[in-house]
Amino acid sequence: MKTGILTDLYQLTMTAGYLQAGKDRDIATFELFVRRLPQNRNYLVAAGLAQAVEYLEHFGFDEEDIEYLRSLRQFARCPDAFFERLRRLRFTGDVDGVAEGTIVFASEPLLRVRAPLMEGQVVETYLLSTIGFQTLIATKASRLVEAAGGRAVVEFGTRRAHSPEAGVLAGRAAYIGGCIGTSNTLTGLRYGVPVFGTAAHSWVQSFESELEAFRQLQKLLGEATVYLVDTYDTLEGVRKAASLGRPIWGIRLDSGNLVELSRAARRILDEAGFPDAKIMVTGDLNEYRILELMKEKLPVDAFGVGTELATSGDAPSLGAVYKLVELERGGERRFTVKLSEKKQTLPGAKQVFRYRDHDLIACASEEPLPGGERPEPLLVPVMRAGKRLAALPDVHEARERAAAGLRKLPTAYRSLFTIDPPYRVEISGRLAALYDEIRRKVEGKLG
């Protein structure tokens, strides 16, 4: 696995610059958060922390990477000391993270990295990409599961994912978000996510007759048999499936008018004596389409969602950012802010405290906290001095955490559409005062 070199070039030029300016050993604190929720989202399901930690544990540069960087015009003025430094660079920092499956909101840090400035800077790109993407997909999955109102949803999207590896991670994140599993077998092997799948149209086409294709499938899969019935004539396909009797799990509809076809298929299966045979539907589904189908009270038992889930089709990116909030040098601490229009950041290391009915973003060490309750701090220690503290929760625990978090969320915020006002996330008085103080200081210098 290539690690350090999978970054944006400017992270490396800045790293060279920190060394040049003698700031390379300053201790920086960066925080990763989402500025604004994507359209129609009222919450996010955090995911990707496990891959982030794995990356940081293996962070480093190969000889080949160093030679490549040496060849670039951007490093033409760099002394050998820089390349020597890169060669030995490891991640030695502290990481606090929000557990995978936690429900989070805009502006809440999902990850806090405290490390020598060089290290903390170079890792930005990878951390954003892996946490941003999985959080995006876990959130999308939770919406599909909400729309399906208790029916099973399976992730089928690797073929449309943004590269095969994205498909593997999409399957993982979708499971955390509430899907019952994925079609991706590498996701199953690597992460222990349940895998699903039976046969495609090419299976049916490869036989001289549809009936023979079905017969062979039943022999192969027994009670796990799902007949894909729409290769030629859908209802004819259902009749053939029914004619083969037990064992059968059910049928899959992948095209056509799902409302009419699922009802007609249900009748055929019932009349043939298989009221327990299930109907799964697939084919260009998303949460909005599933909601429509559910309103029609279709006799559907499971949904398979591919493209829209693995790409978060209606909102294919998350505005995740990773911002410098604090710098320490020789025992002195300096808070940093950014004042760019609509892109302001809050200074200093922070913590998110979860109260019963709202969240509070506060200074990391803030005490006492307002309110009578003892709120839950969402950011917990994950790495210290570059070492993982303990095994992280696995995907099953993360999935349970997401389900529990969604149950606790007021129903309105589980809506597939934006609710105004958003879930209550407050900024502590101390943090607000700190922001004002730093802003005035910076503006004073500018003015």
Add this chain to the structure above:
Amino acid sequence: MKTGILTDLYQLTMTAGYLQAGKDRDIATFELFVRRLPQNRNYLVAAGLAQAVEYLEHFGFDEEDIEYLRSLRQFARCPDAFFERLRRLRFTGDVDGVAEGTIVFASEPLLRVRAPLMEGQVVETYLLSTIGFQTLIATKASRLVEAAGGRAVVEFGTRRAHSPEAGVLAGRAAYIGGCIGTSNTLTGLRYGVPVFGTAAHSWVQSFESELEAFRQLQKLLGEATVYLVDTYDTLEGVRKAASLGRPIWGIRLDSGNLVELSRAARRILDEAGFPDAKIMVTGDLNEYRILELMKEKLPVDAFGVGTELATSGDAPSLGAVYKLVELERGGERRFTVKLSEKKQTLPGAKQVFRYRDHDLIACASEEPLPGGERPEPLLVPVMRAGKRLAALPDVHEARERAAAGLRKLPTAYRSLFTIDPPYRVEISGRLAALYDEIRRKVEGKLG
């Protein structure tokens, strides 16, 4: 690199079924194509063939993969012979592909795989994902470059890509589609794509003053220095940059009203005696926004595009499919079709012939071809019996091919919006007749 196991489970259950049915050594032909162009697209830029071939060359299963599959309920009925077969499975087929950078249209095969049925089936998922994604991004890049009307466009999107690996491939595909390079250093190292980048807001924030941050950057980068000027007060930032004199490449604007700021920045730079200092703009750009900015005749020299490019924001997926079109068994050949509503496929191995002003999809071996010209066949031999025939064109050749193809395309079809009627793609008379014949045969059996 894990290969065979990175697939959909149903590819593997089908594979087991082919063995059970004694069809595993039937020779299948599959074709990969895009059913419909995404919204606002009039063409696609093919990309991803190199990664597809690399995957096929390394295709196989590890012991760990086999053990995992053995543990699944779906394979509970499978004989040892199946797992033995998987253990030895390699890709031994023939592949014909459209060269990367070629302009293609809906329904035109980008890849044709002829292989024993088991092999041809299992590879579907990976091939779709790698070719579909890169084609999506190369196409998006070509639109950005078109909108920028000759100004440079750089890909900056890894942090928002769908996983770090997707970012690496997005940088590659964006270069093929016409970007001048990427910020991703691993893309640079692996594929020889030019890399760009200087410094982020955290660079500026890490210094006590913006001026000191700029001074250090200039010392580091010399003539490659790009000052990011919007961390605090944008025009103040431009003035500071100008105050440092040469060497300078230019400045970067990342937020605020780009129309007003770029004009004001240009004036400041000109008045300070740096008419050759360039202005780059970044920040939530896409082709539509660039088109608007270009209409305002802004004094902008280069665009950096991240999120929207690396995720193809307005159309984040491509309806790429991989369909069985032909089966051979004991010297006998059978064509296959799919009659599902709106998802019909054309039978038999095909070729795309490029004429001066239109394309023709014909049977692979079709002769004589209509028309007086000698059209160019787009699908060319890439692998035979599992071996690569020759080195594939590199990204630079692919990029030139894309640029040449776009120049030849009638201007109207380079529009950022859908043109009706679409570019002319005809089906040969022989292919149309074959489809009718097979359809009647299948419907006859069904009826």
